[in-house]
Amino acid sequence: xxxxxxxxxxxxxxxxxxxxxxxxxxxxxxxxxxxxxxxxxxxxxxxxxxxxxxxxxxxxxxxxxxxxxxxxxxxxxxxxxxxxxxxxxxxxxxxxxxxxxxxxxxxxxxxxxxxxxxxxxxxxxxxxxxxxxxxxxxxxxxxxxxxxxxxxxxxxxxxxxxxxxxxxxxxxxxxxxxxxxxxxxxxxxxxxxxxxxxxxxxxxxxxxxxxxxxxxxxxxxxxxxxxxxxxxxxxxxxxxxxxxxxxxxxxxxxxxxxxxxxxxxxxxxxxxxxxxxxxxxxxxxxxxxxxxxxxxxxxxxxxxxxxxxxxxxxxxxxxxxxxxxxxxxxxxxxxxxxxxxxxxxxxxxxxxxxxxxxxxxxxxxxxxxxxxxxxxxxxxx
Numbered sequence: 330x331x332x333x334x335x336x337x338x339x340x341x342x343x344x345x346x347x348x349x350x351x352x353x354x355x356x357x358x359x360x361x362x363x364x365x366x367x368x369x370x371x372x373x374x375x376x377x378x379x380x381x382x383x384x385x386x387x388x389x390x391x392x393x394x395x396x397x398x399x400x401x402x403x404x405x406x407x408x409x410x411x412x413x414x415x416x417x418x419x420x421x422x423x424x425x426x427x428x429x430x431x432x433x434x435x436x437x438x439x440x441x442x443x444x445x446x447x448x449x450x451x452x453x454x455x456x457x458x459x460x461x462x463x464x465x466x467x468x469x470x471x472x473x474x475x476x477x478x479x480x481x482x483x484x485x486x487x488x489x490x491x492x493x494x495x496x497x498x499x500x501x502x503x504x505x506x507x508x509x510x511x512x513x514x515x516x517x518x519x520x521x522x523x524x525x526x527x528x529x530x531x532x533x534x535x536x537x538x539x540x541x542x543x544x545x546x547x548x549x550x551x552x553x554x555x556x557x558x559x560x561x562x563x564x565x566x567x568x569x570x571x572x573x574x575x576x577x578x579x580x581x582x583x584x585x586x587x588x589x590x591x592x593x594x595x596x597x598x599x600x601x602x603x604x605x606x607x608x609x610x611x612x613x614x615x616x617x618x619x620x621x622x623x624x625x626x627x628x629x630x631x632x633x634x635x636x637x638x639x640x641x642x643x644x645x646x647x648x649x650x651x652x653x654x655x656x657x658x659x660x661x662x663x664x665x666x667x668x669x670x671x672x673x674x675x676x677x678x679x680x681x682x683x684x685x686x687x688x689x690x691x692x693x694x695x696x697x698x699x700x701x702x703x704x705x706x707x708x709x710x
Contacts, residue, residue, distance in 0.1 A: 331449075333505040335458065338445050340498040342462055343469040344405060345438035348377055348412070348431060349670075350470045351491045353552050354478035354571040357560050358485040363421045368681065371553050371674035376429045378548070381436035381667025388437035389444070389660020393520070393653065396510040397445060398502065400437050405499035408434030412492025431492065440663025444656045447647035448508050453589060456644050460588025463640030467585055471578030478571020511653045524657045527650040535707030537665045539601070540642055542700045543635075544669030546608055549677030550693030551577075551631065555615070558686040563621055573624065580632025581639070588640045597710045600641050605701040607634035612693035645710065 352373065360370050392400045411431035418424050442462065450458050473491070480487035527533070559565035559573060591600060607630045614627030643662065650658035680692030 334445070334449055334507060335461075337498075337502050337506045338442050338462060339465045340501060341401065341405070341438055341442040341445075342466050344408065344492075344495045344498050345435060345442065346466050346469045347473055347491055347494070348408070348435050349374055349548065349552055350473035350574075351477040352488045353556055353574065354474050354567045355481040355485045355488050356553075356556055357570075358481055358567060362485050365421070367554075367557050368678050371678060372425060373428055374548060374553060374674050375671050376425050377432040377435070378667045378670035380429060380432040381439075382664055382671060384433060384436040385440055385660045385663035385667060386657065387660075389440060389657040389663070390520070392437070392441055392444065392656035392660070393511050397441055397448075397508055397656065398506060398510075401441055401502055402499055404434045404437045405495045405502065406434070407431075408438070409492045409495030409499070410434075412489055412495070415489040415492075416486050434495075436667065437660070437663070439666060440660045441656060443643045443647060443662075444659045445506075445508055447655050447659065448652055453592070455647070456592050456640075457589035459640045459644040459647075460585050463585035463588065463636070464582045466639065467578045467582035467636065469578075471575040471582060474571040474574040474578075475568075476571070478568040481567040481571075509652065511656075520654065520657070524650070524654045524661070527654065527658055528661060530649070531707055532709050533646070533649055535703050536642055536646055537662065538703050538707070539638075539700050540662060540665050541669035541672070542696050542703075543608075543638055543642070544666055545673040545676055545696050546612065546693045547635065547673065548670045549673030549675075550612060550615075550690050550696075553674045554677060554681060554686055554689040558615065558618075558690075561686060562619070573628075577628045577632040577635070580629055581636040584633050584636025585640050588644070591637070592644075597641060597645050598704060598708060600637055601704050601708065602701065604634045604637040604641070605697055605704065607631070607637070608700070609694045609697035612690045612697060616687045616690035616694065 356370050359373070360367060388400050408431055411427050411434060415424055415427045415431065418427060446455060446458050446462060476491065477488035480490065555574065556570045559570050565573070611627040611631035611634060614630065618624055618627065646662055647655065647659060677689050677692045680688040
């Protein structure tokens with residue numbers, strides 16, 4: 330039973346990361362095809378992540394009331410259908426609209442998969458599965474840019490074929506997922522009060538802020554402007570961009586899979602601080618890289634930082650709320666995550682306009698410093 334449940338959770342995780350990672354190698358081609366700027370092409374990421382800011386909490390509320398499956402199933406189907414539709418359009422405005430609807434389908438996925446882990450596992454087993462899940466996410470993040478880059482060789486639109494994989498994932502969810510659904514029935518007002526009672530804690534707010542800033546770095550500096558850096562400084566083609574971006578995710582996947590072991594030897598706050606320092610080192614390294622071999626250390630540092638942080642933050646957060654409000658609680662984290670994803674291209678885009686790609690990564694380093702400061706004053710574990 331555990332094996333089938335874990336398989337479904339991992340497939341949902343792979344779907345949740347597909348919407349951005351698979352198209353990033355094609356962004357420079359899309360800039361040329363639609364005659365737009367690198368700042369404008371970032372809208373493909375922003376309009377995709379934006380719906381999650383508002384819909385993730387609503388989806389969590391319904392998942393606690395109706396059950397996890399009844400929210401996940403239509404979400405996967407909408408994600409797949411909207412993504413495939415992107416392949417067929419040749420109009421920039423229509424493409425943005427379709428990406429918005431694809432983002433609506435994606436909104437509940439990245440919070441409800443973590444909710445399922447919280448429902449099904451506890452203690453060290455939960456930390457281990459959370460780490461494996463982050464490792465799977467990183468494997469997806471590693472594979473999708475490479476696959477997207479290869480597909481983009483046939484045309485900018487071909488990476489948009491990948492969301493078709495969400496359809497068999499929805500079928501497997503329906504057939505194989507066996508999870509405990511909430512049974513405690515409370516009024517809407519009491520439910521909101523209970524969720525708020527678990528959220529309104531200084532440490533929780535600190536973790537939420539860290540999550541926002543993590544994804545500002547990932548979606549702003551890395552996913553949006555790293556492809557541009559490779560094209561500008563090294564004249565990289567789409568497949569080369571994809572493979573280079575995959576290297577960071579391989580490091581992340583390896584580190585994430587060891588989360589259970591890390592927690593035996595280090596306290597969560599120590600793990601966080603290590604991650605913040607490595608984020609900063611990687612961003613500064615990318616800001617000043619001038620030769621291809623100099624990419625190695627920043628990519629490794631970024632991969633380790635992300636491998637540490639992606640599973641560690643939700644692993645701590647999921648312990649703050651019981652089963653009957655966990656989906657609502659974690660969906661607030663999903664909203665926070667989407668906020669970071671949405672603000673990332675915009676925030677780092679401001680630095681890009683100040684001084685090009687170097688400033689885009691200096692901005693990322695400043696964000697890493699902010700995370701470290703937050704850990705000092707808000708997070709007590």
